[in-house]
Amino acid sequence: DAGVIQSPRHEVTEMGQEVTLRCKPISGHNSLFWYRQTMMRGLELLIYFNNNVPIDDSGMPEDRFSAKMPNASFSTLKIQPSEPRDSAVYFCASSLGQGWYNEQFFGPGTRLTVL
């Protein structure tokens, strides 16, 4: 079975540019999560969706970040304009159902470097 798919795996961009990260959750999963991992702050939840609807975006750092889930099989996380402090690994995860008790399955991550 295919796991969570993320693209691109690596992204290098210059400050001020728009960055779009993509995620395809596991088929049948209806909760999707975006995380950011840095050395300083560890793993942080940015936003999560249930049945394509954003439920909690309190972790989104600022207005430069936006996330969408137009359908059950695709989500994007956009940063516009990007800044060097956005450099991190961004993970997408999905889980079955909307239960808080379900394990989340993570994608391979996108390593973003903003110069």
Add this chain to the structure above:
Amino acid sequence: AQKVTQAQTEISVVEKEDVTLDCVYETRDTTYYLFWYKQPPSGELVFLIRRNSFDEQNEISGRYSWNFQKSTSSFNFTITASQVVDSAVYFCALSGNNAGNMLTFGGGTRLMVKP
């Protein structure tokens, strides 16, 4: 508020040694789940185990075992006869019935198993 503490930031052992990774949590939720994830050098996060707050039975899976003690709010992870392939960062995480779908992660423990 939820909190997960992994006091050991790095552990180094020699192959075949047993090693225990500590996890202490704080929550006001009456029902909650605890998780362990493994992050090998390749970067992806791999789900290992889920345990609910009503089940304090220890669990064993091959060389892995988990000790859940509600009285001390701990959920420790032991690897028996460690192998080089066990080298990774291990994360403990918590999800409670009043926290929506949000997983709170500990800071992680980096385990290095030397041959």
